[in-house]
Amino acid sequence: MIIAVPKLTEGARFRQNVVMRLGWDALHAHDWSRLSHAYGPATDTPAHLKRLSDDDETAWVETIEHLYGEVTHQSAVYSATAPAALVAAGLLASPQLGQAISVNGWQPEPVRAYLLGFLAAVAEGAEPDRTEKELWEAYCTPRRSGASSVWDEEPDPGGYEAVIQCRSVSPALVDPVLQCLTDHDLRTRVAAARTAALLCQVPTVASRRTEIITLIETHARNAGTYYEKAKTLVELDQIGAVNRDFLSDPDSGIRLLAALASNLTDDPEGTRVILEALADPDQFGDWYPDPHLMLLGRDDHSPSHLVSEAVRRVPDFAELLPTALAVAARAGHSTGYPDWGLLLEAAFPPPQRFSVNSPLNEAQRAYLRALLDNSEIWRPGPPETFWTPDKLFALVRLPHDRQLLAAIVNSSGG
Incomplete structure (x- = not known):
């Protein structure tokens, strides 16, 4: 089977010129009949976008569904995506878009927050973790199955172009998004922080990365609630x-x-x-x-994740002992691995598992005593639990028998 591949040189840009107009100016700056979304020609997209000016909840819901499900779709972007993003960004400040709606049964959020979510999808669709060369190879370089003459995938120059256009328009999206960091609605501010963080990863926005991070960080410091500060910190971590x-x-x-x-x-x-x-x-x-x-x-x-991090960061179990004793005091058979069981493994790391020929050190003895003192660890647990106490003790070559373990602890200088 012969597949026609566009005669394009690597890194060439065959996009139409994207006019960096926003809002309604952007709507009229593009020939939508030449653009497409996930389900074909984007001739229906302008009508959906125009409905954002209505005071009609049904219209807003249908527009958001169109943007989320067709203009972007399962992380993919299309030739209509970048122009629609310019329209949406220019409308963010519209007063009526502060009204809350529920889409697909989700918790109600302002239309503005949903539009910010769409712009976040556009930023992700720009595939910021790939170089342009990698994009070219992914979308425009034919691949064969080994020595076979069968193509794995047909080249998708349109997909490449859509990604490049999303990168091209990203700098124009930044300021409208940053203005939403001071919105009166918490859900909108949180959405703006996420979108801004995603935008600053797009290569074409690199010159503003420091500025964007500073503004998001300032937003976190000024947040009035734990929830907002924490959510903003999540975005900074990304x-x-x-x-x-x-x-x-x-x-x-x-x-x-x-x-x-x-x-x-x-x-x-x-x-x-x-x-x-x-x-x-x-x-x-x-x-x-x-x-x-x-x-x-x-x-x-959960606290188990913290235990895992503590063990990773502090290889000396003697230094971990106060933490281990605190965990042992509240542990039960249901907490299992990697809670008290992970600390038990840290106390007897390979290859120094327990041996009758090697006496316990003070930290090991103290931890085992703490486990012996906690009756919850020793009562039977549900059989379907994978990391049962007997398996945890066997892992370090210790008996899962309270009396035998006590004898070992007391015969080791206790």
């Missing part, structure tokens, strides 16, 4: 830009978020914050009032 000053924030939850930031992963002060959090577990549940707030983008916002 771009590796959490200021270590947040390790000294008055709010213990914010300190912990900062301690787990990707760019502060081995900061000694961050390690101290994590160890303090584990030593005072009674506070932990109160730090995250919103169950949907993920800890810096990680799915696991």
Whole structure:
């Protein structure tokens, strides 16, 4: 099968000139009959965008659904995406778009927040983690299956062009988005922080990266609630830009978020914050009032994640002992690995697993005594639990028998 490949040199830009007009000017600056979205010609997109000027909740919902499901679709962008982004950015300040709507059964948010979400999808669609050469190779370089004459994928120069156009318009989106950081509505401010963080990763916005980070950081410092500050810190973490000053924030939850930031992963002060959090577990549940707030983008916002981080950062178990004792005091069979079990493994790291020929050191003995003192660890647990206590003790070559373990501890100088 012969596939026609456009005769284009690597890195060539065959886009039409994108006029950097915003709002309604952008709507009229493009020939939409020559553009497309996920389901074909974008001739219906202008009518949807015009409905943003209506005072009609149904119209707004249908427009948002069109932008999310057709103008962008499952992380893909199209020739209509960049022009639609210019229109949406220019309308962000429209007063009527502050009204809240519910789309697809989601929690109500202002139309403005939904538009910011669309612009965030545009920034992601610009594929900021790829160089233009990598984009060219991904979209425009034919590939074969080994020595076969069969093509793996047909070249997609239109896809390449759509991504490049999203990069081209991204600088024009920045100021309208940044203005939303001071919106009266919390949901809009949070959406603006996320979109701004995504935009500053787009290569064409590189010259404004420092400015954008500073504004997002200022927004975090001035946030009136824990939720808003934490969500903004999440966005800063996505771009590796959490200021270590947040390790000294008055709010213990914010300190912990900062301690787990990707760019502060081995900061000694961050390690101290994590160890303090584990030593005072009674506070932990109160730090995250919103169950949907993920800890810096990680799915696991439980104390077990903190234990894992503590073990990774502090290889000397003697230094970890106060943390281990605090965890052991509250542990149960259900916490399992990597909570008290991970600390048990840290106390007996390979190749120094327990051996009858090697006496326990003071830190090992103290930790085992703490586990012996906690009856919850020793009562039977559900059989479907993968990391059962017997497996955890067997991992370090210790018996899962309370009396035998006590004898080992007491015969080792106890």
